[in-house]
Amino acid sequence: MAKLAINGGTPVRTKLFPAYNTIGQEEKQAVMKVLDSGNLSQFLGAWHKDFYGGPTVQQFEKNWALAFESKYAISVNSNTSGLFTAIGALGIKPGDEVIVSPYTMSASALAPIIYGAVPVFADVDYDNFGLNPESIEKCITPRTKAILVVHIFGNPAKMDEIMAIAQKHNLYVIEDCAQAPMAKYKDRYVGTIGDIGIFSLNYHKHIHTGEGGVIITNNDTIAERSHLIRNHGENIIEPKGVENAFNTFGYNFRMTEMEAAVGIEQLKKLPSLIDDRIINANFIANELGKIDGIIAPNIETFSKHVYYVQAFKFKKDIIGVDRNTFINAVKAEIPSAVLREDTPLIGAGYVKPIYLQPLYQQRATHCSFNCEKYKGTVDYSKGICPVTEKLHFEELFTHEYMRPGMSKTDMEDVVSAFNKVIENIDELKVATIKS
Numbered sequence: 502m503a504k505l506a507i508n509g510g511t512p513v514r515t516k517l518f519p520a521y522n523t524i525g526q527e528e529k530q531a532v533m534k535v536l537d538s539g540n541l542s543q544f545l546g547a548w549h550k551d552f553y554g555g556p557t558v559q560q561f562e563k564n565w566a567l568a569f570e571s572k573y574a575i576s577v578n579s580n581t582s583g584l585f586t587a588i589g590a591l592g593i594k595p596g597d598e599v600i601v602s603p604y605t606m607s608a609s610a611l612a613p614i615i616y617g618a619v620p621v622f623a624d625v626d627y628d629n630f631g632l633n634p635e636s637i638e639k640c641i642t643p644r645t646k647a648i649l650v651v652h653i654f655g656n657p658a659k660m661d662e663i664m665a666i667a668q669k670h671n672l673y674v675i676e677d678c679a680q681a682p683m684a685k686y687k688d689r690y691v692g693t694i695g696d697i698g699i700f701s702l703n704y705h706k707h708i709h710t711g712e713g714g715v716i717i718t719n720n721d722t723i724a725e726r727s728h729l730i731r732n733h734g735e736n737i738i739e740p741k742g743v744e745n746a747f748n749t750f751g752y753n754f755r756m757t758e759m760e761a762a763v764g765i766e767q768l769k770k771l772p773s774l775i776d777d778r779i780i781n782a783n784f785i786a787n788e789l790g791k792i793d794g795i796i797a798p799n800i801e802t803f804s805k806h807v808y809y810v811q812a813f814k815f816k817k818d819i820i821g822v823d824r825n826t827f828i829n830a831v832k833a834e835i836p837s838a839v840l841r842e843d844t845p846l847i848g849a850g851y852v853k854p855i856y857l858q859p860l861y862q863q864r865a866t867h868c869s870f871n872c873e874k875y876k877g878t879v880d881y882s883k884g885i886c887p888v889t890e891k892l893h894f895e896e897l898f899t900h901e902y903m904r905p906g907m908s909k910t911d912m913e914d915v916v917s918a919f920n921k922v923i924e925n926i927d928e929l930k931v932a933t934i935k936s
């Protein structure tokens with residue numbers, strides 16, 4: 502008789518895990534106040550005091566800048582639009598190259614393409630999954646203008662090494678902090694180390710406003726250009742007397758007053774949500790780390806990892822079956838969560854290395870890598886980032902069972918699922934041979 506649920510045995514648990522829902526009474530009341538005012542947005546695309554948005558948007562930005570120890574915080578309607586703004590604000594243009602990570606949400610690599618520049622993929626670090634400094638160096642050419650770093654999963658990238666490379670070659674550093682709000686690298690919040698940092702307030706993230714994002718910077722010019730790009734800059738440069746008109750056309754990337762009201766309340770909750778994530782992640786890392794062949798994430802003692810997800814490495818040779826077979830067996834033992842009934846909270850790998858997407862494989866754009874101003878030759882072949890490919894296709898798995906709201910018992914069920922699969926691993930070996 503099979504023991505493992507994937508072979509027809511009884512699962513460890515069928516009761517759904519608790520929802521991750523950070524929205525409460527505070528957000529409800531804050532939104533009601535905005536609704537009562539009748540002003541759901543107060544932006545004006547003209548040189549007027551409302552160019553900077555309404556009172557709630559401006560209060561939210563003030564609070565964010567204070568919390569993240571940054572001179573400016575500029576709200577936008579997503580991290581994606583914030584990344585586009587960053588590329589535009591830094592003056593990146595056709596013919597330029599930007600070094601990006603292949604192991605991140607697709608928008609981080611796409612941002613340079615919006616301004617006609619070329620994303621060049623450096624490999625990730627085998628230990629912390631952010632950009633690997635040596636690999637970055639190998640990607641630098643006379644056309645390189647910036648490094649777009651992602652603090653993936655909530656773990657800070659190797660910023661000292663990356664900033665040293667940027668300084669040596671006179672490059673900008675953009676930090677995609679979508680997964681790492683309040684993560685720290687040597688006592689500094691990520692997002693304040695490079696030239697510009699961008700956060701996400703999408704509903705998948707630590708805290709959210711439904712959709713939304715925030716840009717932070719300490720640089721006056723970058724801040725001014727970001728404001729222009731967010732809000733119809735072409736109308737503003739003349740009356741405001743902005744000298745550099747180049748590429749200062751704007752979009753509409755503005756946040757509403759309702760979202761800002763939610764954001765103000767969510768920001769208050771962020772520190773304690775992060776504390777809970779760290780406590781839970783440490784428990785799971787400690788328990789799963791006891792399994793020979795499962796390796797807990799490496800965190801530098803000077804870094805604060807804020808666990809958007811928790812990533813582990815899986816050693817097939819020690820465990821005796823491949824990662825996908827193993828993770829599928831774990832998935833069968835434990836359910837998903839309330840609000841996410843159809844989506845498992847654990848997965849083999851993360852996202853497919855970005856250069857393998859059709860956009861890059863087919864070079865399907867008018868400009869960027871097809872632009873006549875581009876004098877380089879960029880490679881998007883399979884194999885260019887061997888560490889990323891090994892992690893994604895063979896070794897890495899990620900889970901979200903460390904989310905606040907998970908009780909000790911909930912997490913013990915997760916650990917039991919792993920231990921049960923290990924104890925009955927022979928059942929999977931038989932299955933592997935049969936298939």
Ligand SMILES: *Cc1c(COP(=O)(O)O)cnc(C)c1O
Nearest residue numbers: 579580581606608679701702703
């Ligand atoms: C979620 C995410 C984004 C996109 O954020 P949106 O606010 O949904 O546009 C970009 N980069 C990374 C690393 C992300 O995790």
